[in-house]
Amino acid sequence: MFxxxxxxxxxxxxxCCTAFRPAAGQQPESRSTATRFLQAKTxxxxxxxxxxxxxxxxxxxxxHRHGERLPQLTGxxxxxxxxxxxxxxxxxxxxxxxxxxxxxxxxGREHPDEVERWADGQVVxxxxxxxxxxxxxxxxxxxxxxxxxxIDAGAQAILPEEPLGHLHTGYEAAFKPIWEARYGxxxxxxxxxxxxxxxxxxLKAELYLELERTLARTAKxxxxxxxxxxxxxxxxxxxxxxxxxxxxxxxxxxxxxxDIDAYIGQVWTGPVNWCLAHYSSPDKTFFLSAYALxxxxxxLAAGSGKKLWMLVDPVEDDPNHTWEEFQQWYQxxxxxxxxxxxxxxxxxxPWPERIFLPGHQTxxxxxxxxxxxxxxxxxxxxxxxxxxxxxxxxxxxxxxxxGTTSGIGVAVADSALWESEPPGALDGLFGMLLPLVRIGLPxxxxxxxxxxxxxxLMGFRVIALSYEHLKPVDPQYNRALAxxxxxxxxxxxxxxxxxxxxxxxxxxxAGYDSPLHHLMALLKVPLDQEGWAxxxxxxxxxxxxxxxxxxxxxxxxxxxxxxxxxxAVRAGIKGGLAPMGAYCLRRxxxxxxxxxxxxxxxxxxxxxxxxxxxxxxxxxxLPVGASGLFRDVSEALDASRxxxxxxxxxxxxxxxxxxxxxxxxxxxxxxxxxxxxxxxxGREPAxxxxxxxxxxxxxxxxxxxxQTLRLRFDNQPDGATIEIRWR
Numbered sequence: 001m002f003x004x005x006x007x008x009x010x011x012x013x014x015x016c017c018t019a020f021r022p023a024a025g026q027q028p029e030s031r032s033t034a035t036r037f038l039q040a041k042t043x044x045x046x047x048x049x050x051x052x053x054x055x056x057x058x059x060x061x062x063x064h065r066h067g068e069r070l071p072q073l074t075g076x077x078x079x080x081x082x083x084x085x086x087x088x089x090x091x092x093x094x095x096x097x098x099x100x101x102x103x104x105x106x107x108g109r110e111h112p113d114e115v116e117r118w119a120d121g122q123v124v125x126x127x128x129x130x131x132x133x134x135x136x137x138x139x140x141x142x143x144x145x146x147x148x149x150x151i152d153a154g155a156q157a158i159l160p161e162e163p164l165g166h167l168h169t170g171y172e173a174a175f176k177p178i179w180e181a182r183y184g185x186x187x188x189x190x191x192x193x194x195x196x197x198x199x200x201x202x203l204k205a206e207l208y209l210e211l212e213r214t215l216a217r218t219a220k221x222x223x224x225x226x227x228x229x230x231x232x233x234x235x236x237x238x239x240x241x242x243x244x245x246x247x248x249x250x251x252x253x254x255x256x257x258x259d260i261d262a263y264i265g266q267v268w269t270g271p272v273n274w275c276l277a278h279y280s281s282p283d284k285t286f287f288l289s290a291y292a293l294x295x296x297x298x299x300l301a302a303g304s305g306k307k308l309w310m311l312v313d314p315v316e317d318d319p320n321h322t323w324e325e326f327q328q329w330y331q332x333x334x335x336x337x338x339x340x341x342x343x344x345x346x347x348x349x350p351w352p353e354r355i356f357l358p359g360h361q362t363x364x365x366x367x368x369x370x371x372x373x374x375x376x377x378x379x380x381x382x383x384x385x386x387x388x389x390x391x392x393x394x395x396x397x398x399x400x401x402x403g404t405t406s407g408i409g410v411a412v413a414d415s416a417l418w419e420s421e422p423p424g425a426l427d428g429l430f431g432m433l434l435p436l437v438r439i440g441l442p443x444x445x446x447x448x449x450x451x452x453x454x455x456x457l458m459g460f461r462v463i464a465l466s467y468e469h470l471k472p473v474d475p476q477y478n479r480a481l482a483x484x485x486x487x488x489x490x491x492x493x494x495x496x497x498x499x500x501x502x503x504x505x506x507x508x509x510a511g512y513d514s515p516l517h518h519l520m521a522l523l524k525v526p527l528d529q530e531g532w533a534x535x536x537x538x539x540x541x542x543x544x545x546x547x548x549x550x551x552x553x554x555x556x557x558x559x560x561x562x563x564x565x566x567x568a569v570r571a572g573i574k575g576g577l578a579p580m581g582a583y584c585l586r587r588x589x590x591x592x593x594x595x596x597x598x599x600x601x602x603x604x605x606x607x608x609x610x611x612x613x614x615x616x617x618x619x620x621x622l623p624v625g626a627s628g629l630f631r632d633v634s635e636a637l638d639a640s641r642x643x644x645x646x647x648x649x650x651x652x653x654x655x656x657x658x659x660x661x662x663x664x665x666x667x668x669x670x671x672x673x674x675x676x677x678x679x680x681x682g683r684e685p686a687x688x689x690x691x692x693x694x695x696x697x698x699x700x701x702x703x704x705x706x707q708t709l710r711l712r713f714d715n716q717p718d719g720a721t722i723e724i725r726w727r
Contacts (some may be wrong), residue, residue: 035231036060036262037086037157038307042384045090045350050079052670053356055717056380060086062159067146074153080153083717088157089150090235093143093211094164097130101142113173114139116166119191124166127317132165134172135211143211144218151222154657157231158219159264163212164242164249165204167197167418179203183504194420195502201248201418202473209250209257216259222727235264238293239412241271243425244278248417251296252449255304262306264347265297267337268313269321269329280496281434281551286329287594287627288434289500295433296412298340299445303456310337314376315354315362323363329373331610334379335627338592339442339585341390346383349376356669373672374612376716377649382590382609382629384651390587395440398584398591398602398630405578407461407571408436408564409446416470424551428469431550432494435560438596440580448472451480461571462564463487466547467516468495475506478515481524486536490567493520493540495548497527510515532570539570582622584701591630595622605629605637607647607677609709614647614677616708637707639681643726646708648676653719664701664722665689668715676711676722685709687725693718 037043040060047064048054061080065073077087096102096115104110115131116124124132133139147158168190170179176187182203190200216232223230239251254260267290275289294310301308314330337346353360355373360366367373394400410433421428436443446463448470450456457463457480463479472478485491499514510625512518517527525533525540533540541563550556565576581598584591590609593600600622607614609629616637622628633646643657646665653665668674690713698720701712713720 001397006306021052024485026218035086035156037088037227037231037233040086041345042348042380043086043088043309044348044352046352047351050083051357052717053672054352055083055667055669056348056352056377057653057667057717058085058363058380058384060088060157062088062090062157063102063155064090064161066091067616068148070149070153073149077154078296078538079525086156087154088159088231088233089153089155090159090161091146091150092130092162093160093208095126095130095132095160099130102131106142109136111136111138115172116169117171118169119171119189121171124169134165134175135163135207136174136178140211140214143215147215147219147720148222151219151226151228155230157233158215159233159235160212160215161235162249162266162303163234163236164237164247165208167204167246167248170200170204178207180380182206189332193504197420198415198418198471198500198505199502202415203255204248204251205414205417208248210493212250212254212260213257216257219702220259229687231261232259233262233264234260235266235311237266237271238296239414239416240275240296240426240429242417243421244271244274249414251414251417252300252412252447253414255300255306255447255450260306263297263301263308265294265308265310267293267333268314268316269326269333270318272329272333275426275430278424279426279430279434279551281427281431281553282429283438283553285625287332287336287596289439290333291339291437292430292433294337294340294443298343299447300450302342302535304450305458308343309345309347310340310343311350312337313378315348315368316373317362319361319364321363323369323372326363327375331629332594332627335592335594335629338386338587338590338629339583339594340387341585341587343488344386344388346386348383350378351723352669356671361702367671370673371612374649374675375495375610377668377672378609378612378614378647378675379629380650381648381652382631385588386590387588390543390585393584393586393591395580395582395584395598395600396594398586398593398600399604402580403578404580405441406566407459407573408441408443408568408577409460409463409469410443411446411448411463411465413448413470413472415473419469419471421469424548427548427551428466428495428546431556432464432466432547435550435553435556436564439561440578440582440596442564442583448466448477451477457481457484457489460484460687461573462492462567463489464492464494464547464564466493466495467519468498468546468548472515473506475510475515475518478519478522481519482535485523485538485540488537488571490539492563493542494545494566496544496546533687539567541567586632589632591628591632592620593630594627595624597624599623601630602630602632606632606634609647612675613710614675615705615710616646616677633679636679639707641681642726643681643683646677649674649715659726661726662722662724665719666715666722667717667719670715670717672715673712674715674720676709678709678711680707680709682707683726685724686727689723691721691723692716
């Protein structure tokens with residue numbers, strides 16, 4: 001017979017904290033260094049203590065509360081830890097919430113010289129409420145104390161959020177002597193020249209990298225002194241949204257830091273739309289921009305041994321958008337995120353307060369519409385279920401296996417953040433990447449900072465590169481590229497040399513006008529020679545015209561795509577590019593699809609995960625421009641298999657079925673209905689009840705449709721038990 005309700009809930013902790021299994025291209029954590037937090041498949045971040053209305057049954061919870069004192073922080077962390085989840089602590093690495101440091105509340109001395117300032121002396125504020133900080137020795141000590149305090153309060157992970165600075169600053173009184181000490185010459189404002197801008201951006205990124213390194217070492221050492229282990233995770237924006245926002249940050253340069261265990265790839269509607277505003281192509285879409293942002297994180301972490309969670313946010317703080325807009329954008333973001341099969345761990349949302357609690361202006365007022373909240377719990381269940389890996393499918397039926405052209409890369413590097421770009425700042429980088437993504441090719445970023453890692457470049461067959469939009473900060477990157485070409489790669493070297501000349505730059509010191517001059521000399525190809533040249537077993541194509549032109553769809557179609565196709569053939573990709581015009585990826589029972597330039601047909605019986613009713617549909621067709629997430633239930637709809645849960649809202653803890661009855665346990669936040677779609681296998685319920693942990697009966701709305709039941713009931717954070725006695 002079935003276990004009792006209390007027995008089932010007693011074992012739910014084991015189910016809720018399923019160990020992380022590394023996806024393809026990711027290394028497993030060693031037993032000696034793994035923490036419970038790193039094992040979490042899903043988590044969310046909040047400023048609130050435990051609230052039953054926020055009780056999303058994820059594996060971990062991250063508490064932010066920047067500047068919180070020890071007793072209060074301990075209480076908030078413990079309120080979540082009592083729910084049998086791993087707990088982490090996040091705080092701002094880039095800004096002083098509460099003005100505790102720069103106004104002197106921390107050490108009794110004000111620090112006005114250490115806040116970022118524009119050229120006119122105005123303080124750079126985030127959302128008008130907190131100043132951005134220069135990572136000085138004092139600010140670092142302040143965050144070190146916050147790190148130690150977080151561990152003392154019980155945090156199992158430390159997350160210094162968004163270590164970044166603004167490109168067009170550097171006017172801080174504290175920054176000028178740092179600049180002079182770093183470069184050995186009098187300070188120059190970033191506005192003085194492209195070289196001064198480059199040097200300012202590089203130094204800001206270096207300072208934040210040192211901050212990350214120091215905080216990571218502090219966290220590890222303090223935890224060890226207490227006989228504990230702690231994970232250090234970096235929540236960061238994608239390089240493209242940082243370019244759009246004119247921010248300097250250590251991205252690829254942090255990849256080799258041994259004390260940093262993980263990344264959280266932060267993507268939401270804001271950064272996606274920032275990027276669209278800086279890309280002038282008429283072919284741009286929200287999905288394409290979201291795909292590019294997620295792709296950077298996938299490329300940054302793959303094979304590095306670092307854990308990666310990707311974030312998807314159902315809202316943003318801008319009150320000038322509606323819930324309908326947010327839901328449409330969320331669906332595109334979620335589908336784009338799930339199209340990366342190497343990643344199977346997710347931050348399911350930040351700040352659930354803005355969704356589930358009243359009192360916020362988001363979307364026109366909170367809580368969010370009930371139907372949207374139900375959809376979010378449905379998608380979170382899918383994220384919890386999502387296995388690593390996947391198989392590409394034909395867009396014509398969603399079932400037939402198909403190959404897809406892999407190994408096409410577009411080079412990016414942190415120095416792209418320090419370039420002085422004309423309007424349409426992303427025309428060059430997006431112009432090389434998004435025309436490929438638009439035709440259904442999973443082209444990917446090639447992170448130059450990782451190019452010297454053994455074997456990294458061998459994952460690419462074709463690399464498109466332009467030094468108009470970035471400069472290699474180390475000559476070893478050029479040497480790695482030249483060696484890769486000689487071993488059989490096809491390099492598309494696009495655009496002008498765009499020289500920066502300064503005695504502080506390595507290529508100037510080496511006697512070259514630009515890093516492009518250096519690379520072409522290594523390849524033994526004349527800089528101004530247009531067309532193809534064979535180098536060893538590989539090929540180089542030189543085109544001096546700017547890749548910014550590829551933001552024009554006609555130029556991309558007539559010039560760029562045929563060029564990439566030829567490069568693929570020369571690199572040994574049989575048949576060249578195989579554009580599908582759409583994306584269709586199967587991961588376990590889930591079909592993830594986007595109809596980029598052609599419709600997608602998903603044959604068979606599926607549940608639309610975005611449908612709050614979780615209705616079973618047949619042979620779904622996605623029109624061009626649409627994104628979809630479906631659970632294939634064709635095999636489950638087999639009476640010989642007996643009853644089964646086809647899909648439900650988060651979180652399915654257990655299901656048990658025998659000839660006499662079925663029992664299902666679901667956890668979810670109070671105030672938002674739980675929904676289950678159950679296959680009856682042709683049986684008729686004689687009795688159906690929903691009970692809370694104490695055994696109290698709860699009302700349930702039942703809708704019979706064919707051989708399925710749709711059940712709707714009040715979610716219970718401690719678990720609701722659905723029990724059915726079959727006739």
